Amino acid sequence: MYIGGCLCGAIRFEITGPIRNIVYCHCSQCRKVQGSAYATNGIVNAADFQITQGEDSLSYYGETAEQGKYFCCRCASPIMSKNAAFADQVRVRLGTIESMISERPSAHIFVSSKAAWDEIPDDGLPRYDEHEPGR
Ligand SMILES: [Zn+2]
Numbered sequence: 001m002y003i004g005g006c007l008c009g010a011i012r013f014e015i016t017g018p019i020r021n022i023v024y025c026h027c028s029q030c031r032k033v034q035g036s037a038y039a040t041n042g043i044v045n046a047a048d049f050q051i052t053q054g055e056d057s058l059s060y061y062g063e064t065a066e067q068g069k070y071f072c073c074r075c076a077s078p079i080m081s082k083n084a085a086f087a088d089q090v091r092v093r094l095g096t097i098e099s100m101i102s103e104r105p106s107a108h109i110f111v112s113s114k115a116a117w118d119e120i121p122d123d124g125l126p127r128y129d130e131h132e133p134g135r
């Protein structure tokens with residue numbers, strides 16, 4: 001099991017299953033949400049993801065009601081994103097997880113829209129211009 005939470009501590013969550021498809025996403029949205037060169041995201045079964053504290057502090061931002069991001073309204077930590085087309089999945093930002101994570105990143109994605117100032121390290125992982133194959 002994994003536990004995590006936001007920066008201010010209002011929101012706590014737990015994950016009772018594996019984290020799949022961990023990727024470094026260099027897309028322009030992830031860069032803005034994260035305020036950094038990329039975001040490290042993983043997929044969790046929605047049934048395995050529970051907010052255990054502070055659900056009332058969870059704010060939503062989405063260009064549509066179907067796809068959007070949930071973050072803490074007090075400290076702005078990005079907690080997860082959801083897409084109605086994949087309702088059985090939650091995408092989590094790995095930096096909010098406090099437990100040791102046994103799974104490892106498998107790819108860099110949206111490398112075609114990476115920041116011009118960012119040099120992706122030679123870490124041996126495959127790089128894709130858009131989503132990794134199979135998504
Ligand atoms: Zn917070």
Ligand SMILES: [Zn+2]
Binds near residue numbers: 026027028031039
């Ligand atoms: Zn992205």
